[in-house]
Amino acid sequence: MGVPTLGCSCRVCTSTDPRDRRLRPSVAIEWQEEGATLDPHCVLIDTGPDFRQQALRFGIRNIDAVFYTHPHADHILGLDDLRPLTFGHRDQKMPLYADAATADVLERVFSYTFSATATYPTRARVELRRLNGAVDVAGATFTPVPLLHGKLGVTGYRFGNAAYLTDMNNVPDASMPLLEGVEVVVLDALRPQPHPTHATISEAIGWAQRIGARETWFTHMSHEVMHAETDPQLPASIRLAYDGLRVPIEL
Ligand SMILES: [Zn+2]
Ligand SMILES: [Zn+2]
Secondary structure (H helix, E strand, O other): OOEOOOOOOOOOOOOOOHHHOEOOOOEEEEEOOOOOOOOOEEEEEOOOOOHHHHHHHOOOOOOOEEEOOOOOHHHHOOHHHHHHHHOOOOOOOEEEEEOHHHHHHHHHHOHHHHOOOOOOOOOOOEEEEEOOOOEEEOOEEEEEEEEEEOOEEEEEEEEOOEEEEOOOOEOOHHHHHHHOOOOEEEEEOOEOOOOOOOOEHHHHHHHHHHHOOOEEEEEOOOOOOOHHHHHHHOOOOEEEOOOOOOOOOOO
């Protein structure tokens, strides 16, 4: 829902700590080839309703590809704001990767973009590709990691020594080998209280310890979590993420 949450005046929603102001979850992976003079390569995971603000605030000027985790509104509704970044997109359509169920929803919600009969002249120049294993983007490999968000199958991603696993409360046994050797993990941790589709703080600590990364960053926290209070209580290898956080990884 984002924090502050609409209609709420609780102590987290009114906190003056910038780490308690949470736009909808998303991550950008940036890398630059040695000696390159173009903008860095950038892969985005999800385009939520806050994508435009995030791109402006954090200086995202070029996107090579977008990967989607699942078709909920807080992860897809900013797709149309990709438009200006797709117009001169290295002379080809920007690829968007999603599992079949997510791609079906994107095609329906953004029919004016994807329909074979779409004619709107300045629709996004994007190409939806259904995921079928690992994808290479400009030399970096992105591997889908199947997860469960309650009963809904969602897609996490492994790239280099890092993984992004949001909107989940279960990592199926078959997905654990895909996380072997991972050193930096971003993990769903909604709040202390139980939730049917998101990991609680203590469930997320359990997943973090089973995955065993050197560092784990919790994301998707709700207004039940005050950063300054919860962060110091976590095990040493686990921290709360916050908007604008930058973490070095190896691709
Ligand atoms: Zn609140
Ligand atoms: Zn979500």
